[in-house]
Amino acid sequence: MNNASKQTAAPDYGIDFPKELRRNGLYGLGGVAMGIVLALLAADGALGIVLSTVSLVSGILLIANVAVSFWGSRSGKLRVRDQIIAQLPWRGDEQVLDIGCGHGLMLIGAAQRLTTGKATGIDMWLQESQWHNDSDATLANASLAGVGDRVTVRRADARDLPYDNNAFDVVLSSWVIHTMTDPDDRAQVLKEIARVVKPGGRVVIVDFDFVNEYVKHFRDKDWKDVQKAGPNLLFVTPTYTMSAVKP
Numbered sequence: 001m002n003n004a005s006k007q008t009a010a011p012d013y014g015i016d017f018p019k020e021l022r023r024n025g026l027y028g029l030g031g032v033a034m035g036i037v038l039a040l041l042a043a044d045g046a047l048g049i050v051l052s053t054v055s056l057v058s059g060i061l062l063i064a065n066v067a068v069s070f071w072g073s074r075s076g077k078l079r080v081r082d083q084i085i086a087q088l089p090w091r092g093d094e095q096v097l098d099i100g101c102g103h104g105l106m107l108i109g110a111a112q113r114l115t116t117g118k119a120t121g122i123d124m125w126l127q128e129s130q131w132h133n134d135s136d137a138t139l140a141n142a143s144l145a146g147v148g149d150r151v152t153v154r155r156a157d158a159r160d161l162p163y164d165n166n167a168f169d170v171v172l173s174s175w176v177i178h179t180m181t182d183p184d185d186r187a188q189v190l191k192e193i194a195r196v197v198k199p200g201g202r203v204v205i206v207d208f209d210f211v212n213e214y215v216k217h218f219r220d221k222d223w224k225d226v227q228k229a230g231p232n233l234l235f236v237t238p239t240y241t242m243s244a245v246k247p
């Protein structure tokens with residue numbers, strides 16, 4: 001690697017939900033193509049013009065959805081990460097766990113706040129969740145960000161964390177738990193999070209869809225300072241952030 005490429009290399013936090021992006025992109029292009037064909041065939045027919053307009057507009061909306069989601073993966077989620085990390089009260093000696101770390105977005109953001117602390121990322125590196133998802137890519141990102149010495153990664157299932165009770169000061173998780181469609185799986189992850197956070201420690205979950213469920217889980221367990229913030233539309237579907245402190 002020459003000096004110029006060394007200076008410009010930056011962590012790549014991956015493209016999220018590649019299957020959905022591909023599907024929406026193909027449907028979008030199909031819609032636009034169909035709209036154009038219908039417009040050409042239907043010259044004056046009212047029904048043809050309506051169908052062509054519906055097809056074109058649907059196609060354009062799907063392509064816009066892909067563009068916004070792509071921007072969310074490349075840029076938007078870094079901003080959200082930086083805001084969240086900046087709001088946490090860091091000492092520098094924390095033990096941090098990022099659940100479903102992927103390419104290391106939250107993991108590395110947290111590690112940058114540590115001095116003597118350590119940041120651990122667990123994941124199963126599923127390809128359907130992030131493009132080119134791979135633990136080596138996560139470690140390479142940590143090195144590029146200058147925090148390789150503070151970061152470890154481990155292949156593990158969020159539903160069965162390989163850590164002792166009360167092991168972490170901060171547990172983070174971004175856009176992970178919603179991928180579990182079975183409510184029992186989501187409840188199991190929340191239970192595992194609650195188990196590994198130290199008393200006085202904090203959980204922060206960034207996600208779509210089920211954030212009210214997470215809020216209820218921690219409120220029912222009498223966690224302190226349970227808060228929900230958002231929405232943010234960086235992946236078009238609203239993203240919310242919840243945080244809570246273990247009593």
Ligand SMILES: C[S@@+](CC[C@H](N)C(=O)[O-])C[C@H]1O[C@@H](n2cnc3c(N)ncnc32)[C@H](O)[C@@H]1O
Pocket residue numbers: 013014016017077099100101102103104105106122123124125126127129130133156157158159173174175176179
């Ligand atoms: C959309 S990606 C988000 C990655 C990262 N948190 C980010 O914000 O860039 C979801 C991640 O959750 C991981 N994941 C999904 N189910 C999991 C499970 N049961 N245990 C561990 N990781 C899981 C996937 O492999 C993937 O890396």
